[in-house]
Amino acid sequence: MPESxxxxxxxxxxxxxxxxxxxxxxxxRRTRQYPPLPPPYTGGGRGGGLGVTFEYAYVDLLHExxxxxxxxxxxxxxxxxxxxxxxxxxxxxxxxxxPEELQxxxxx
Amino acid sequence: xxxxxxxxxxxxxxxxxxxxQEAEASGYHLNPEREFVRGLVEGLLINExxxxxxxxxxxxxxxxxQKDLDIICPxxxxxxxxxxxxxxxxxxxxxxxxxxxxxxxxxxxxxRPPEGQRAQELLARPPEPPGEELPPLPxxxxxxxxxxxxxxxxPAVCPICKAKQERFERFW
Numbered sequence: 001m002p003e004s005x006x007x008x009x010x011x012x013x014x015x016x017x018x019x020x021x022x023x024x025x026x027x028x029r030r031t032r033q034y035p036p037l038p039p040p041y042t043g044g045g046r047g048g049g050l051g052v053t054f055e056y057a058y059v060d061l062l063h064e065x066x067x068x069x070x071x072x073x074x075x076x077x078x079x080x081x082x083x084x085x086x087x088x089x090x091x092x093x094x095x096x097x098x099p100e101e102l103q104x105x106x107x108x
Numbered sequence: 109x110x111x112x113x114x115x116x117x118x119x120x121x122x123x124x125x126x127x128x129q130e131a132e133a134s135g136y137h138l139n140p141e142r143e144f145v146r147g148l149v150e151g152l153l154i155n156e157x158x159x160x161x162x163x164x165x166x167x168x169x170x171x172x173x174q175k176d177l178d179i180i181c182p183x184x185x186x187x188x189x190x191x192x193x194x195x196x197x198x199x200x201x202x203x204x205x206x207x208x209x210x211x212x213x214x215x216x217x218x219x220r221p222p223e224g225q226r227a228q229e230l231l232a233r234p235p236e237p238p239g240e241e242l243p244p245l246p247x248x249x250x251x252x253x254x255x256x257x258x259x260x261x262x263p264a265v266c267p268i269c270k271a272k273q274e275r276f277e278r279f280w
Binding site: 022023024025026027028029059060071079080081082083096097098 | 150158165166168
Protein backbone atom coordinates (compact mmCIF):
# COMPACT_ATOMS: atom_id res chain seq x y z
CA MET A 1 0.00 0.00 0.00
CA PRO A 2 1.28 3.48 -0.80
CA GLU A 3 2.12 6.22 1.70
CA SER A 4 -0.74 8.61 2.37
CA UNK A 5 1.13 11.64 1.01
CA UNK A 6 4.36 12.29 -0.75
CA UNK A 7 6.16 13.51 -3.81
CA UNK A 8 7.47 11.51 -6.77
CA UNK A 9 10.45 12.96 -8.60
CA UNK A 10 10.53 12.39 -12.32
CA UNK A 11 12.73 13.66 -15.13
CA UNK A 12 10.02 16.13 -16.17
CA UNK A 13 9.26 18.89 -13.72
CA UNK A 14 7.92 21.77 -15.83
CA UNK A 15 4.56 21.65 -14.07
CA UNK A 16 3.36 21.60 -10.50
CA UNK A 17 1.10 18.55 -10.41
CA UNK A 18 -0.98 17.49 -7.43
CA UNK A 19 -2.66 14.09 -7.63
CA UNK A 20 -5.55 13.37 -5.28
CA UNK A 21 -6.62 9.73 -5.19
CA UNK A 22 -7.85 6.77 -3.19
CA UNK A 23 -5.44 3.95 -2.35
CA UNK A 24 -8.10 1.35 -3.21
CA UNK A 25 -9.14 2.90 -6.53
CA UNK A 26 -8.04 1.06 -9.64
CA UNK A 27 -8.61 4.05 -11.92
CA UNK A 28 -6.32 6.11 -9.68
CA ARG A 29 -3.69 3.38 -9.93
CA ARG A 30 -4.05 3.22 -13.70
CA THR A 31 -3.68 6.96 -13.99
CA ARG A 32 -0.41 6.86 -12.08
CA GLN A 33 0.83 3.92 -14.13
CA TYR A 34 -0.06 5.32 -17.52
CA PRO A 35 1.29 4.22 -19.95
CA PRO A 36 0.55 0.76 -18.53
CA LEU A 37 3.18 -1.80 -17.75
CA PRO A 38 2.87 -5.07 -19.63
CA PRO A 39 0.83 -7.67 -17.73
CA PRO A 40 1.04 -9.16 -15.21
CA TYR A 41 1.70 -5.83 -13.54
CA THR A 42 2.13 -5.92 -9.82
CA GLY A 43 -0.03 -2.93 -9.01
CA GLY A 44 0.79 -0.16 -6.58
CA GLY A 45 3.86 0.77 -8.61
CA ARG A 46 5.39 4.01 -7.43
CA GLY A 47 6.79 5.48 -10.60
CA GLY A 48 4.59 7.86 -12.53
CA GLY A 49 4.32 6.34 -15.98
CA LEU A 50 4.61 9.76 -17.66
CA GLY A 51 7.88 10.50 -15.89
CA VAL A 52 6.58 13.71 -14.33
CA THR A 53 7.29 15.07 -10.88
CA PHE A 54 4.13 15.20 -8.81
CA GLU A 55 2.79 15.46 -5.31
CA TYR A 56 0.17 12.97 -4.26
CA ALA A 57 -2.37 12.48 -1.49
CA TYR A 58 -4.37 9.30 -0.91
CA VAL A 59 -7.37 10.84 0.77
CA ASP A 60 -8.70 7.57 2.23
CA LEU A 61 -5.44 7.09 4.16
CA LEU A 62 -5.55 10.51 5.83
CA HIS A 63 -6.87 11.06 9.32
CA GLU A 64 -9.91 13.18 10.01
CA UNK A 65 -8.60 16.72 10.20
CA UNK A 66 -5.99 16.31 7.50
CA UNK A 67 -8.56 14.53 5.34
CA UNK A 68 -10.98 17.44 5.73
CA UNK A 69 -8.27 19.93 4.73
CA UNK A 70 -7.32 17.95 1.65
CA UNK A 71 -10.98 17.38 0.71
CA UNK A 72 -11.50 21.14 0.81
CA UNK A 73 -8.73 21.49 -1.79
CA UNK A 74 -10.30 18.77 -3.98
CA UNK A 75 -13.75 20.34 -3.67
CA UNK A 76 -12.47 23.66 -5.01
CA UNK A 77 -11.56 21.98 -8.28
CA UNK A 78 -14.05 19.15 -8.41
CA UNK A 79 -17.26 19.75 -6.44
CA UNK A 80 -18.36 16.14 -6.90
CA UNK A 81 -15.19 15.10 -4.99
CA UNK A 82 -14.42 12.10 -7.17
CA UNK A 83 -11.05 10.49 -7.79
CA UNK A 84 -8.52 10.82 -9.23
CA UNK A 85 -8.51 14.60 -9.32
CA UNK A 86 -5.30 16.02 -10.77
CA UNK A 87 -4.57 19.73 -10.41
CA UNK A 88 -1.96 21.19 -12.74
CA UNK A 89 -0.18 24.47 -11.94
CA UNK A 90 -3.12 25.55 -9.80
CA UNK A 91 -4.95 26.55 -12.97
CA UNK A 92 -6.26 23.35 -14.56
CA UNK A 93 -7.78 20.14 -13.35
CA UNK A 94 -8.32 16.70 -14.87
CA UNK A 95 -10.91 14.47 -13.21
CA UNK A 96 -10.97 10.70 -13.65
CA UNK A 97 -8.81 8.36 -15.70
CA UNK A 98 -8.22 10.58 -18.75
CA PRO A 99 -4.60 9.97 -19.71
CA GLU A 100 -4.87 11.63 -23.11
CA GLU A 101 -6.40 14.77 -21.68
CA LEU A 102 -3.78 14.80 -18.95
CA GLN A 103 -0.96 14.51 -21.49
CA UNK A 104 -2.44 17.36 -23.48
CA UNK A 105 -2.69 19.58 -20.39
CA UNK A 106 0.94 18.73 -19.58
CA UNK A 107 2.05 19.34 -23.17
CA UNK A 108 3.49 15.81 -23.52
CA UNK B 109 -8.87 3.35 11.11
CA UNK B 110 -6.68 4.06 8.13
CA UNK B 111 -3.56 2.10 8.89
CA UNK B 112 -2.03 -0.20 6.33
CA UNK B 113 -4.06 -3.28 5.55
CA UNK B 114 -2.67 -6.26 3.67
CA UNK B 115 -5.13 -8.76 2.26
CA UNK B 116 -3.91 -12.33 1.64
CA UNK B 117 -4.33 -13.29 -2.00
CA UNK B 118 -6.39 -16.41 -1.12
CA UNK B 119 -9.01 -14.13 0.43
CA UNK B 120 -9.11 -12.02 -2.72
CA UNK B 121 -9.54 -15.13 -4.86
CA UNK B 122 -12.28 -16.53 -2.60
CA UNK B 123 -14.37 -13.35 -2.74
CA UNK B 124 -13.71 -13.05 -6.47
CA UNK B 125 -15.16 -16.52 -7.00
CA UNK B 126 -18.14 -15.79 -4.76
CA UNK B 127 -18.97 -12.49 -6.47
CA UNK B 128 -18.60 -14.07 -9.89
CA GLN B 129 -20.99 -16.89 -9.04
CA GLU B 130 -23.52 -14.54 -7.46
CA ALA B 131 -23.35 -12.19 -10.42
CA GLU B 132 -23.84 -14.91 -13.01
CA ALA B 133 -26.70 -16.45 -11.01
CA SER B 134 -28.63 -13.17 -11.09
CA GLY B 135 -27.92 -12.04 -14.65
CA TYR B 136 -24.99 -9.73 -13.84
CA HIS B 137 -21.39 -10.05 -15.08
CA LEU B 138 -18.02 -9.24 -13.57
CA ASN B 139 -15.46 -7.44 -15.69
CA PRO B 140 -13.60 -10.13 -17.67
CA GLU B 141 -10.22 -8.47 -17.03
CA ARG B 142 -8.96 -10.64 -14.19
CA GLU B 143 -6.17 -8.51 -12.72
CA PHE B 144 -8.38 -5.43 -12.80
CA VAL B 145 -11.10 -7.24 -10.86
CA ARG B 146 -8.61 -8.69 -8.37
CA GLY B 147 -7.53 -5.14 -7.58
CA LEU B 148 -11.13 -4.07 -7.00
CA VAL B 149 -11.90 -7.11 -4.86
CA GLU B 150 -8.83 -6.34 -2.77
CA GLY B 151 -10.17 -2.80 -2.34
CA LEU B 152 -13.54 -4.17 -1.23
CA LEU B 153 -11.83 -6.33 1.39
CA ILE B 154 -9.68 -3.40 2.58
CA ASN B 155 -12.81 -1.30 2.98
CA GLU B 156 -14.55 -4.13 4.80
CA UNK B 157 -11.72 -4.18 7.35
CA UNK B 158 -11.60 -0.41 7.60
CA UNK B 159 -15.29 0.40 7.79
CA UNK B 160 -17.06 -2.90 8.44
CA UNK B 161 -18.71 -3.02 5.02
CA UNK B 162 -17.60 -3.36 1.41
CA UNK B 163 -17.95 0.16 0.11
CA UNK B 164 -16.94 1.02 -3.45
CA UNK B 165 -13.13 1.03 -3.77
CA UNK B 166 -13.33 4.01 -6.14
CA UNK B 167 -15.37 6.26 -3.85
CA UNK B 168 -14.47 7.86 -0.55
CA UNK B 169 -16.45 6.33 2.32
CA UNK B 170 -17.13 8.27 5.50
CA UNK B 171 -17.10 5.26 7.83
CA UNK B 172 -20.73 6.00 8.78
CA UNK B 173 -22.64 3.02 7.41
CA GLN B 174 -25.88 4.97 7.09
CA LYS B 175 -24.27 7.73 5.02
CA ASP B 176 -22.38 5.24 2.88
CA LEU B 177 -25.36 2.95 2.30
CA ASP B 178 -25.71 3.85 -1.39
CA ILE B 179 -22.06 3.05 -2.18
CA ILE B 180 -21.89 -0.35 -0.51
CA CYS B 181 -21.15 -2.75 -3.35
CA PRO B 182 -23.24 -3.39 -5.38
CA UNK B 183 -24.03 0.31 -5.25
CA UNK B 184 -27.39 1.95 -5.95
CA UNK B 185 -26.02 3.21 -9.27
CA UNK B 186 -24.67 -0.03 -10.76
CA UNK B 187 -27.64 -1.07 -12.85
CA UNK B 188 -28.21 2.34 -14.43
CA UNK B 189 -24.49 2.73 -15.20
CA UNK B 190 -24.11 -0.75 -16.66
CA UNK B 191 -27.13 -0.14 -18.85
CA UNK B 192 -26.01 3.27 -20.06
CA UNK B 193 -22.22 2.92 -20.19
CA UNK B 194 -21.52 -0.82 -20.18
CA UNK B 195 -19.89 -0.78 -16.76
CA UNK B 196 -20.47 0.48 -13.25
CA UNK B 197 -18.46 3.35 -11.76
CA UNK B 198 -15.49 1.25 -10.62
CA UNK B 199 -16.03 -1.20 -13.54
CA UNK B 200 -16.38 -4.30 -11.36
CA UNK B 201 -19.67 -5.07 -13.13
CA UNK B 202 -20.08 -4.91 -16.89
CA UNK B 203 -22.80 -5.44 -19.47
CA UNK B 204 -23.16 -8.47 -21.68
CA UNK B 205 -21.79 -6.51 -24.65
CA UNK B 206 -18.60 -5.80 -22.71
CA UNK B 207 -18.38 -9.45 -21.73
CA UNK B 208 -18.67 -10.44 -25.40
CA UNK B 209 -16.03 -7.90 -26.39
CA UNK B 210 -18.45 -5.72 -28.36
CA UNK B 211 -18.03 -2.76 -26.08
CA UNK B 212 -15.07 -1.44 -24.11
CA UNK B 213 -14.86 -0.70 -20.41
CA UNK B 214 -14.49 3.02 -19.85
CA UNK B 215 -14.15 5.43 -16.96
CA UNK B 216 -17.53 7.07 -16.43
CA UNK B 217 -18.94 10.13 -14.73
CA UNK B 218 -20.15 9.89 -11.16
CA UNK B 219 -23.91 9.28 -11.00
CA ARG B 220 -24.07 9.51 -7.20
CA PRO B 221 -25.83 12.74 -6.20
CA PRO B 222 -23.81 15.24 -4.17
CA GLU B 223 -23.98 15.20 -0.39
CA GLY B 224 -27.39 16.18 0.93
CA GLN B 225 -29.27 14.79 -2.07
CA ARG B 226 -28.77 11.06 -1.60
CA ALA B 227 -31.63 8.62 -1.19
CA GLN B 228 -30.66 7.60 2.34
CA GLU B 229 -30.61 11.28 3.34
CA LEU B 230 -34.10 11.80 1.96
CA LEU B 231 -35.57 8.71 3.63
CA ALA B 232 -37.24 10.83 6.28
CA ARG B 233 -39.74 11.90 3.65
CA PRO B 234 -41.84 8.93 2.51
CA PRO B 235 -43.40 9.50 -0.91
CA GLU B 236 -46.99 10.66 -1.02
CA PRO B 237 -49.31 7.96 -2.36
CA PRO B 238 -50.47 9.08 -5.81
CA GLY B 239 -54.14 8.14 -5.37
CA GLU B 240 -56.54 8.34 -2.48
CA GLU B 241 -56.73 4.60 -2.16
CA LEU B 242 -53.85 3.01 -0.28
CA PRO B 243 -52.62 -0.44 -1.29
CA PRO B 244 -53.48 -3.16 1.21
CA LEU B 245 -49.76 -3.63 1.91
CA PRO B 246 -46.77 -1.31 1.68
CA UNK B 247 -44.69 -1.72 -1.50
CA UNK B 248 -40.91 -1.91 -1.07
CA UNK B 249 -38.35 -1.19 -3.76
CA UNK B 250 -34.75 -2.46 -3.82
CA UNK B 251 -32.60 0.58 -4.57
CA UNK B 252 -29.91 -1.64 -6.10
CA UNK B 253 -31.91 -3.52 -8.72
CA UNK B 254 -35.46 -2.12 -8.61
CA UNK B 255 -37.15 -5.31 -7.39
CA UNK B 256 -40.61 -4.55 -5.95
CA UNK B 257 -42.56 -6.51 -3.38
CA UNK B 258 -45.75 -5.83 -1.42
CA UNK B 259 -45.47 -7.00 2.17
CA UNK B 260 -45.30 -5.61 5.69
CA UNK B 261 -41.49 -5.41 5.74
CA UNK B 262 -38.85 -5.65 3.01
CA PRO B 263 -37.11 -9.05 2.74
CA ALA B 264 -33.89 -9.60 4.71
CA VAL B 265 -32.04 -10.12 1.42
CA CYS B 266 -33.18 -9.07 -2.05
CA PRO B 267 -34.06 -12.31 -3.88
CA ILE B 268 -32.82 -10.82 -7.15
CA CYS B 269 -29.55 -9.04 -6.42
CA LYS B 270 -28.88 -10.14 -2.80
CA ALA B 271 -28.75 -6.58 -1.44
CA LYS B 272 -29.53 -6.36 2.28
CA GLN B 273 -32.79 -5.17 3.82
CA GLU B 274 -31.54 -1.65 4.55
CA ARG B 275 -31.16 -1.04 0.80
CA PHE B 276 -34.96 -1.14 0.35
CA GLU B 277 -37.07 2.01 0.27
CA ARG B 278 -40.80 2.46 0.66
CA PHE B 279 -42.16 2.76 -2.87
CA TRP B 280 -45.84 3.01 -2.10
